Amino acid sequence: MNTLQKTAIAAAITGLFAPTAFAQAAPAPEASPVTANVTVVSDYRFRGISQSNQKPAIQGGFDYAHESGFYIGNWNSSISWISDANAGATAPIEMNFYGGFKKDLIAPGFASDIGVLQYAYPTSGLNATNPNTTEIYAAQNFTAGPVTGFVKFSYAVTNTFGTANSTGSYYPDLTANYDTGFWGIGLNAHVGYQYYAGNNANGVSNSSTLSYTDWKIGLTKDFGGGLSAAVAWIDTNANRAAYTNAQGKFIGGSTGIVSLTKTF
Secondary structure (H helix, E strand, O other), X not given: OOHHHHHHHHHHHHHHOOOOOOOOOOOOOOOOOEEEEEEEEOOOEEOOEEOOOOOOEEEEEEEEEOOOXXXXXEEEEEOOHHHHHOOOOEOOEEEEEEEEEEEEOOOOOOEEEEEEEXXXXXXXXXXXXXXXXXXXXXXXXXXXXXXXXXXXXEEEOOOEOOEOOOOOOEEEEEEEEEEOOOOOEEEEEEEEEEEOXXXXXXXXXXXXXXXXXXXEEEXXXXXXXXXXXXXXXXXXXXXXXXXXXXXXXXXXXXXXXEEEEEEO
């Protein structure tokens, strides 16, 4: 998902519409509770792993946020990892449906967030464990001057992305952003750990072969008007044998990516 990107853009838009000090200025327009976004990215990386076989992807979605703190949304991306791993299967899209509650409960700039997220993969011809996954999550956002970010914990209440016997897998992660104050540029850093629960059909621990750490460093540039660009370097310590696909590509290897996003 692109939650981080949308948060950064929303903050920039809020600044653009802040009331001025002029006495005769017209009232600032109220922000819409509905936002939408579309992104083109050179490689769709989810938790450090390529979902598009190291090829470009197109993404987009929308969010509705009520003033009470409740929100719902949908986000989608083109993918190829399911068909890459399963001959005869067709699964060209990932669809995310989510809802939750996000509010500054501790102090301004420290929003607490809880919710549920459904990953849906419409497929045909798939003779493997259903990749659809449901996670619940809790996150704490923070603000310290020019530094913002969040710590988050996601927990799978179903099998995890097509891995059998993996209910109870989890993903804790930390993301931080620094507003340089120069030319709309922000610095970004992220680290997370994907843990796979359970054992495979041979009784071998899923964790021993599939669990890994991922990390990212990057830059974002806000052009104004809802347009932003990002560049990032992403890497993992994923098991090469477990994350090399049928085309011989190690989809958990280090890579640079670029993206362009428009938010409405």
